[in-house]
């Protein structure tokens with residue numbers, strides 16, 4: 354039975370849809386990476402490995418995913434051996450769904466964008482996170498913005514959105530003691546799907562798996578994921594609950610900010 358005080362209705366948090374983890378690792382090493390990609394192994398997955406779980410999520414059972422779009426993410430999805438085939442296969446399987454991808458744009462150059470543009474026909478939107486390291490490598494803000502404009506020009510069908518990560522980052526930590534959750538969390542319904550059928554409730558819940566130093570907290574927080582390979586019993590209650598047990602061990606809902614730092618530099 355759902356305690357109504359603990360649902361997203363009460364907190365006013367909107368679902369951010371289902372994020373497909375196509376690649377676990379990344380080119381950056383951001384200090385407060387929510388998915389802990391700097392600690393993940395080099396691993397990527399085929400589009401078809403997600404189909405059994407997406408079929409279930411987009412099926413007839415009433416659930417918050419029927420009207421959501423598909424966001425391909427990581428890590429850094431463009432590290433995939435063939436991200437373009439991945440996108441095409443996803444769109445072919447779910448033709449009524451908008452398919453988007455997130456990227457830190459590490460691959461951007463005029464030549465590469467011209468090569469890539471014709472391969473993005475199945476893509477609906479691209480969310481570019483703008484990090485200082487990428488801006489610097491590309492040659493500055495003006496050059497970065499020029500490349501974004503070139504991508505928009507060559508792919509007029511594509512919604513291109515740039516999120517500046519220049520100054521701040523939400524910092525987070527986990528603590529073993531349980532604390533009352535007093536605020537909404539921006540990533541509370543940012544579901545992350547792994548190829549094995551585990552659907553994580555938020556990016557930090559997924560990233561926790563890469564952090565053995567927080568192993569004790571993993572044992573205390575079974576609500577951090579729902580195993581779709583075992584069916585959908587209890588899914589509706591799980592998918593609308595906030596806070597979950599992990600929130601009581603997490604600082605993310607406190608919205609504390611830190612200067613962005615790439616700790617590999």
Ligand code: SF4
Nearest residue numbers: 379381383386390457
């Ligand atoms: S660019 Fe994004 S995925 Fe990569 S380490 Fe930074 S926050 Fe994580």
Ligand code: SF4
Nearest residue numbers: 538541555600603605
């Ligand atoms: S506060 Fe809860 S929903 Fe937000 S990141 Fe932490 S565990 Fe996830």
